[in-house]
Amino acid sequence: MLDLGGLRGITVDARRLLVTVEPGATLADVDRATVGHGLAVPLGVISGTGVAGLTLGGGMGWLTRSCGLSLDALVSAEIVTAEGEHVRASEQENPELFWGLRGGGGKFGVVSAFTFRARRLPPAILGGNFFYRHPRWKEALGAFDRWATGLPEEMTPIISFLVFPPEFGLGDEAWMVVGFAWAGEDHRPGLDLVEQLRGAAPPDEEEVGATTWLEWQAAMDGVFPRGSRGYFKNLSFSRLDDDVIDVLVGFLSEIAWTGTGIDLHLMEGAFGRVPEDATAFPNRSARYWFNIYGFWQNPGEDARLTAFTRRAYSLMQPSDEHGQYVNFMGAEAGIDAREAALQTYGPGAFDRLVELKDRYDPLNLFRRNHNIPPSRG
Numbered sequence: 391m392l393d394l395g396g397l398r399g400i401t402v403d404a405r406r407l408l409v410t411v412e413p414g415a416t417l418a419d420v421d422r423a424t425v426g427h428g429l430a431v432p433l434g435v436i437s438g439t440g441v442a443g444l445t446l447g448g449g450m451g452w453l454t455r456s457c458g459l460s461l462d463a464l465v466s467a468e469i470v471t472a473e474g475e476h477v478r479a480s481e482q483e484n485p486e487l488f489w490g491l492r493g494g495g496g497k498f499g500v501v502s503a504f505t506f507r508a509r510r511l512p513p514a515i516l517g518g519n520f521f522y523r524h525p526r527w528k529e530a531l532g533a534f535d536r537w538a539t540g541l542p543e544e545m546t547p548i549i550s551f552l553v554f555p556p557e558f559g560l561g562d563e564a565w566m567v568v569g570f571a572w573a574g575e576d577h578r579p580g581l582d583l584v585e586q587l588r589g590a591a592p593p594d595e596e597e598v599g600a601t602t603w604l605e606w607q608a609a610m611d612g613v614f615p616r617g618s619r620g621y622f623k624n625l626s627f628s629r630l631d632d633d634v635i636d637v638l639v640g641f642l643s644e645i646a647w648t649g650t651g652i653d654l655h656l657m658e659g660a661f662g663r664v665p666e667d668a669t670a671f672p673n674r675s676a677r678y679w680f681n682i683y684g685f686w687q688n689p690g691e692d693a694r695l696t697a698f699t700r701r702a703y704s705l706m707q708p709s710d711e712h713g714q715y716v717n718f719m720g721a722e723a724g725i726d727a728r729e730a731a732l733q734t735y736g737p738g739a740f741d742r743l744v745e746l747k748d749r750y751d752p753l754n755l756f757r758r759n760h761n762i763p764p765s766r767g
């Protein structure tokens with residue numbers, strides 16, 4: 391294993407809106423470096439996550455609808471290949487490698503620097519959470535879906551279902567939480583949208599207000615204690631009608647423990663405008679991304695909570711569109727890597743990724759990942 395954790399340097403070129411990040415940096419490192427310049431890079435929602443893995447697979451967070459994924463903000467990357475060759479990838483230099491890195495992940499070499507295009511961000515964003523108790527979930531999900539139709543892209547909502555750890559003071563029941571961030575300078579249009587949702591689905595509890603980017607980016611950190619165990623699965627879908635809501639609420643109602651969470655990311659906006667073949671990220675048309683994840687501590691829980699995740703995933707599978715988000719996938723024993731990669735990326739992208747693998751890592755040095763085996767592998 392290669393530990394790049396010591397390489398956390400960040401350079402901000404505020405005039406050109408460019409941010410260069412070394413591979414060991416976390417989201418918090420980047421946010422701290424950019425915020426003083428009034429800039430942000432679109433990253434994820436838990437501040438201790440590594441920028442490198444997040445970006446190479448995708449990168450969904452509070453700016454996804456206004457800026458796209460983290461990998462959409464990538465302008466160039468420096469790579470050390472399996473042969474020790476230093477290569478730069480961008481739209482101009484080695485564009486096919488640049489295509490594959492963005493979604494195909496770290497299968498072709500070690501990325502030693504990422505350069506992102508940042509966006510301007512006001513000193514305070516509007517953020518909030520609407521909390522719903524179980525009896526309101528069905529109604530709230532339907533109202534959310536109607537509210538989200540045509541939603542301005544400065545507003546990124548993420549719905550989560552979970553029992554919060556005790557320090558959140560939210561008891562031991564499972565909550566549906568609609569979190570939202572409005573990244574526009576003027577908060578009034580954002581507050582109007584929040585009011586519309588409040589009218590359509592009044593929450594049982596709520597917290598809404600201006601907050602700093604750094605605070606907002608760390609707000610959910612306490613849910614995932616370092617060293618948590620976990621098993622992830624994901625799929626994408628577009629129809630959140632009564633039938634799908636019934637399926638969702640059916641298995642979500644079983645969650646009575648801290649250690650399993652489910653997020654529904656509303657996509658579309660800037661994310662959805664990127665042509666599907668522009669990067670190796672496999673699906674740009676789905677309206678929602680469904681991600682089920684674990685954050686338990688006790689190894690004795692592995693079998694039960696992994697089985698729950700698998701069952702929830704299989705119940706949602708009839709709604710599944712195409713492609714898998716490689717960053718939200720658990721390791722699966724006994725699955726053929728080629729078949730898994732084919733399902734993850736789809737046949738056209740899979741063939742292009744194998745060609746890249748043949749060119750940059752034909753002996754499959756970088757294989758401890760959701761692998762794309764080279765054609766001779």
Ligand SMILES: Cc1cc2nc3c(=O)[nH]c(=O)nc-3n(C[C@H](O)[C@H](O)[C@H](O)COP(=O)(O)OP(=O)(O)OC[C@H]3O[C@@H](n4cnc5c(N)ncnc54)[C@H](O)[C@@H]3O)c2cc1C
Pocket residue numbers: 394413433434435436438439440441442443444445446447448449450451495496497499500501502614717718758759
């Ligand atoms: C608590 C938690 C919160 C999360 N939140 C989000 C979220 O909000 N949004 C989201 O989209 N995803 C999220 N994820 C998923 C996350 O994107 C993946 O787990 C991702 O792999 C994390 O990358 P890392 O660099 O931290 O991990 P690592 O374990 O360091 O890396 C993961 C993989 O990425 C590759 N890799 C890493 N660095 C390099 C490099 N320099 N060069 C080449 N390949 C490299 C390797 O294949 C490595 O095995 C979350 C995960 C967790 C555990």
